Amino acid sequence: MAILVDEEKRIFTLHTEHTTYQMKADRYGVLLHLYYGARVPGSMEYLAVQRDRGFSGNIYDAGEDRTYSLDTLPQEYPGSGTGDFRSSALVVRNADGSECCDLRYAGYEIAKGKYGLQGLPAVYASGKEAETLKITLEDRVTKVRVQLLYGVLAAEDMITRSAVITNGGSGQVVVEKAGSACLDLVSGDYDFITFHGRHMMERNFQRTEILHANQVIGSRRGASSSQYNPAVIVAEKNAGEDFGNCYGMVFVYSGNFMCEAEKDQVGNTRVLMGLQNELFHYPLEAGESLTVPETILTFSSRGFGELSRRYHRCIREHIFRGKYKTCSKPILLNSWEAFYMEFTGDKICQLAEEAAELGIDMVVLDDGWFGNRFDDNRALGDWTVNEEKLGCTLGELIQRINGLGVKFGIWIEPEMVNEDSGLYRAHPDWALQIPGRKPVRSRNQLVLDFSRKEVRDHIFDQICAVLDQGNVEYVKWDMNRSLVDLYSAETPAGKIAYDYVLGVYEFAERLLQRYPDILLEGCSGGGGRFDAGMLYYSTQIWCSDNTDPVDRLRIQYGTSFFYPISSMGSHVSAVPNHQTGRVTSLKTRGVAAMSGTFGYELNPAVLSGEEKELVREQIREYRKYEHLIRRGDYYRLTDPFADAYAAWEFVSEDGSEALANVVLQETHANKAVYYLKLKGLKPDALYREEESGRTYYGGALMEAGIPLPDMGEYQACQLHFRLCPV
Numbered sequence: 001m002a003i004l005v006d007e008e009k010r011i012f013t014l015h016t017e018h019t020t021y022q023m024k025a026d027r028y029g030v031l032l033h034l035y036y037g038a039r040v041p042g043s044m045e046y047l048a049v050q051r052d053r054g055f056s057g058n059i060y061d062a063g064e065d066r067t068y069s070l071d072t073l074p075q076e077y078p079g080s081g082t083g084d085f086r087s088s089a090l091v092v093r094n095a096d097g098s099e100c101c102d103l104r105y106a107g108y109e110i111a112k113g114k115y116g117l118q119g120l121p122a123v124y125a126s127g128k129e130a131e132t133l134k135i136t137l138e139d140r141v142t143k144v145r146v147q148l149l150y151g152v153l154a155a156e157d158m159i160t161r162s163a164v165i166t167n168g169g170s171g172q173v174v175v176e177k178a179g180s181a182c183l184d185l186v187s188g189d190y191d192f193i194t195f196h197g198r199h200m201m202e203r204n205f206q207r208t209e210i211l212h213a214n215q216v217i218g219s220r221r222g223a224s225s226s227q228y229n230p231a232v233i234v235a236e237k238n239a240g241e242d243f244g245n246c247y248g249m250v251f252v253y254s255g256n257f258m259c260e261a262e263k264d265q266v267g268n269t270r271v272l273m274g275l276q277n278e279l280f281h282y283p284l285e286a287g288e289s290l291t292v293p294e295t296i297l298t299f300s301s302r303g304f305g306e307l308s309r310r311y312h313r314c315i316r317e318h319i320f321r322g323k324y325k326t327c328s329k330p331i332l333l334n335s336w337e338a339f340y341m342e343f344t345g346d347k348i349c350q351l352a353e354e355a356a357e358l359g360i361d362m363v364v365l366d367d368g369w370f371g372n373r374f375d376d377n378r379a380l381g382d383w384t385v386n387e388e389k390l391g392c393t394l395g396e397l398i399q400r401i402n403g404l405g406v407k408f409g410i411w412i413e414p415e416m417v418n419e420d421s422g423l424y425r426a427h428p429d430w431a432l433q434i435p436g437r438k439p440v441r442s443r444n445q446l447v448l449d450f451s452r453k454e455v456r457d458h459i460f461d462q463i464c465a466v467l468d469q470g471n472v473e474y475v476k477w478d479m480n481r482s483l484v485d486l487y488s489a490e491t492p493a494g495k496i497a498y499d500y501v502l503g504v505y506e507f508a509e510r511l512l513q514r515y516p517d518i519l520l521e522g523c524s525g526g527g528g529r530f531d532a533g534m535l536y537y538s539t540q541i542w543c544s545d546n547t548d549p550v551d552r553l554r555i556q557y558g559t560s561f562f563y564p565i566s567s568m569g570s571h572v573s574a575v576p577n578h579q580t581g582r583v584t585s586l587k588t589r590g591v592a593a594m595s596g597t598f599g600y601e602l603n604p605a606v607l608s609g610e611e612k613e614l615v616r617e618q619i620r621e622y623r624k625y626e627h628l629i630r631r632g633d634y635y636r637l638t639d640p641f642a643d644a645y646a647a648w649e650f651v652s653e654d655g656s657e658a659l660a661n662v663v664l665q666e667t668h669a670n671k672a673v674y675y676l677k678l679k680g681l682k683p684d685a686l687y688r689e690e691e692s693g694r695t696y697y698g699g700a701l702m703e704a705g706i707p708l709p710d711m712g713e714y715q716a717c718q719l720h721f722r723l724c725p726v
């Protein structure tokens with residue numbers, strides 16, 4: 001049993017293989033958080049110390065006991081207006097205008113398997129793999145109820161949390177803030193590790209001390225964003241890649257979010273993950289509910305590496321769905337950096353001919369194939385094939401491509417509309433904009449009101465009419481701007497940000513139901529909506545519009561802290577690189593792209609015969625290593641933000657095979673020899689390095705390392721090790 005309940009003491013204990021999570025409904029019915037950390041037996045009640053803190057308030061039930069204050073006690077889901085002056089998990093404006101929500105224990109349930117969430121992505125698991133605990137809290141005056149949901153995946157060392165807020169009273173209430181998970185840690189000094197960025201430079205690692213200040217990251221952009229990723233690590237001061245205690249919090253959501261970290265007046269640390277409270281005022285009529293997206297929590301006593309490998313496994317096994325959860329993926333050639341919008345059907349067929357010759361499986365027709373889309377100022381919303389531009393129907397084009405033995409994929413951006421489009425002219429109110437104001441344009445486009453079903457239905461039908469024209473085996477779903485003018489003809493303004501995301505999920509789910517074998521790749525100006533929510537629908541997401549392999553080392557490093565390598569859309573592109581102007585070898589571009597989905601984004605016609613041979617070789621290599629990249633354990637060997645060498649490694653689950661990847665980011669004359677230390681090998685087993693044929697003990701490779709060859713700037717190498725037969 002992963003969930004233990006001491007009925008008498010009202011203590012709830014969640015055990016995973018290596019961790020324990022414990023809480024208690026105390027004598028006043030307040031749900032206290034007692035402990036989360038390495039697995040321990042017994043009651044941890046003694047940790048919730050009560051002291052008289054002078055001017056901290058005391059709940060009325062405590063009578064004259066001045067030591068009982070919610071201002072300092074660790075709580076599981078702190079409401080507001082209760083005398084806890086730290087950040088709240090839940091803020092509700094009641095029917096009478098007051099903002100108090102005093103949540104007290106009202107019961108629990110245990111169920112086999114993992115709970116699901118209505119309309120939202122969530123970790124899924126069978127009755128053998130998971131158990132669910134539901135704890136109900138209630139404000140006894142307003143009858144606002146919160147059902148806290150806990151999913152325990154014992155073997156994965158994962159605990160998921162979510163909350164369903166219900167208006168059990170008779171008047172309307174407005175949810176002003178809704179957290180998904182609160183982590184109150186009573187002792188210790190922690191760092192807050194977050195991943196910030198911008199378009200083309202996503203998910204940079206940042207580590208700051210959690211101080212006596214509320215440190216907040218989040219998004220108000222409508223999507224999870226390039227600027228802050230909805231996933232954080234809370235680490236003890238001495239925790240690093242391979243050692244030390246750390247907690248992970250991954251929000252399974254693709255819209256506005258907020259994560260706060262604060263050390264309170266007496267040294268407790270509170271970390272809250274949940275929905276962004278700006279642009280959010282969610283009305284609930286009597287009987288209505290709001291489901292807060294879930295957070296996947298883990299605790300690792302062996303540093304960030306172990307934490308990442310757990311998230312990778314959890315997402316691969318319990319978030320990914322459909323054929324490509326396990327199936328090998330096609331290597332694709334995308335037309336974007338090859339032609340941008342300057343193409344004809346013949347040019348796309350030439351790409352397919354080149355692809356066939358090189359051993360590439362699929363050609364993807366990116367932006368520019370529909371309506372009047374000759375540049376990025378027009379035609380979004382008009383999802384009809386421009387047959388004049390293609391010189392044929394889409395069906396004919398796909399047949400020609402398939403005839404070459406090459407699969408076909410296509411780009412769409414269903415959530416968007418240009419003012420210069422038939423759709424906008426017919427339905428201007430379908431775009432988010434505030435009456436009487438001019439909307440904010442971005443890439444000269446507006447956002448469709450995906451909170452409205454009729455808008456989604458219309459776009460869905462148009463997209464299906466395109467996909468039904470031929471054998472489409474891949475769809476790249478793009479989203480190239482943020483949401484600004486939150487006003488809808490139908491949806492109350494305070495609901496739009498959330499309902500929009502539900503609309504996106506509903507659309508994605510419908511697409512998957514109708515085309516279960518299509519490989520879906522998410523995208524948002526590159527990696528602007530790279531989150532565990534989207535990974536529930538698309539097993540891969542374009543990691544960044546920056547295809548420079550050297551910049552990609554950092555982008556992919558940051559992404560690797562939570563998301564599986566197989567989910568990172570990554571392509572070999574042309575040189576000089578279109579984003580940075582940098583020139584790197586095909587080898588280096590291949591090594592970087594192999595730490596992802598692996599594909600191409602260039603016109604092979606401009607490659608020399610020698611380069612084409614290298615591409616063929618690269619594809620053979622990728623296929624050879626694919627099982628390691630997709631299913632192997634991933635180890636970060638260096639920090640590309642700090643070290644000259646970027647190095648990472650894949651190890652097969654049984655430890656019999658490993659692939660180390662290295663790129664030199666910065667060179668100097670007369671360099672010292674660099675000894676690369678491997679990880680995850682069997683110390684007493686002998687491994688053979690394939691290229692040199694030399695053998696080494698796993699222990700030697702891990703403890704002393706292996707000298708790297710003398711490499712020049714931006715050069716790359718791969719070292720492939722196999723266990724020697726005994």
Ligand code: GLA
Pocket residue numbers: 336366367376411478480523524525526542544545
């Ligand atoms: C975004 C995507 C690119 C490409 C263009 C097309 O920027 O990230 O990969 O699809 O849109 O307009």
